[in-house]
Amino acid sequence: MNRFALRDLTNRLDAQSQCEDIVRILSTQEFPWDIEQALSFALFRTYAVPSIGVLLHETGEFNQRTQKRYDDTVLILDTILEHGMSSPQGRSAFRRMNQMHGAYDISNDDMRYVLSTFVVMPVRWLADFGWRALTPHEVTAWANYYRAVGRHMGIQDIPETYAAFASFLDAYEAEHFAFDARGRAVADATLELLTTFPPTNLAPKRLVHLFARTLMEDALLDAFHYPRPSKLSRTVFRLALKARGTFVRHALSPRETPLHGRQRPNIRSYPQGYAVESLGTFPKTCPVKHATGTAPAAQGGACPVTAARGVSARGGGDA
Structure with missing residues (x-):
């Protein structure tokens, strides 16, 4: 298959009415590894907002059952993406997610912020490290998809464009990033989980932690009271990611079959299978x-x- 065949396909689809198809192609065929990393870091940065990090810590879930919480998040979102928002499976996944969120006093602004991280961070990751950046058409479809997700979650005043999402995210982080030991504990538990994923499980934990920190902006590092990595460390690890992108661009063909979240080796909590209605917390x-x-x-x-x-x-x- 032509290296750009999937890009040509997504650009033929309508960014509004077919945004689910576009996001499905991008997430499961064109950039499955990159988008998985970007969404993991998107969720990670929300812990630096104390109202979010403290709540996650107080539930005891993200720092005591980190693997299961990671798996549940991936599988619920994966069900929506694989089957479609209006499918019975997609509606069950939304119902389960809304039940969990509805059990806590989460502000609409915090919900909008988390949604914004899922819109903005993959676009920025691919621009920095992907084998290609998203096209403007794909960016529009990506934002439209998550606007629809937000509506199903009952979020109000959702930004209307990618640029509006990015502006909201940057302003929210500038105002709300702050240190809290409980948010830091959730971040530490998540980094510890990262060291168990292949192939990083083969590397020393200190090296994995350093690698993760080189991908964080200074404001995020400061909010967690993490030490800032040296300029040399940032350069080495970021060049390694860019080199991976170059290798993928010139040496690999596009995936012909989708790779869904439930098929990834990082998902380990349900070796006997699962029902989406039983995922998450009760x-x-x-x-x-x-x-x-x-x-x-x-x-x-x-x-x-x-x-x-x-x-x-x-x-x-x-x-």
């Missing part, structure tokens, strides 16, 4: 602190936060 009681006099879900009353979002205390919300 709080037994309402974990949100409410005003005095509010009936907690454990005593039979509806959680006022989840009820306001259309999610029952037992997780009956829809996409």
Whole structure:
């Protein structure tokens, strides 16, 4: 297959009505490794916003069951992408995701920020390290896809263009990045998980940690109180990633069959298979602190936060 055959295909598809097809091709055939790395770092940087990092720490999930939380996130999003947002499987995945989010008092701005990281970081990663950058047409489709994801999640005031997503992300991080030991603990647990993924599991942990830090901007490093790597370290590791991109461009052909998230070796929690309805967390009681006099879900009353979002205390919300 021609090295640019998939690019030519995505550019023939409509960026609005066929954005799911375009994102599916980009994620599972054209750039499966790059987009996996970019989305992992997208999620990682959200821990530097204390309102997000602290919440993840207090659930005990990301720092105690890091592999499972990683797998659940990948598999829920992978189900939506593989089967489509309007499919029964896609709707089940959205329902499961909305039930989890609805159990916590998460601000709309934080939800918009996390969504923005999923839009912006893969585009920037591919521009820096991919064997090619996304075309403007693909960038538009990528933003349209995640706009639709955001609507299914009930997020309000979603940016309308990629440029608006990027502007919102940069401003939000400039205002909200700050150190919190609990967010740092979640980041540390995630970096530790990274050292177990092949092929990085064959390298010394210190080297893997250094490699990860060379990919972080100074503002992100400072928010976690991570030491800044030397200019030499940044240059060496970034050149290595660029060299990989050059190798892929000139030595490899496009994937003819999709590589879905559920097929990746990093996903290890469900060797016997899984049902999307069983993924994620199921709080037994309402974990949100409410005003005095509010009936907690454990005593039979509806959680006022989840009820306001259309999610029952037992997780009956829809996409």
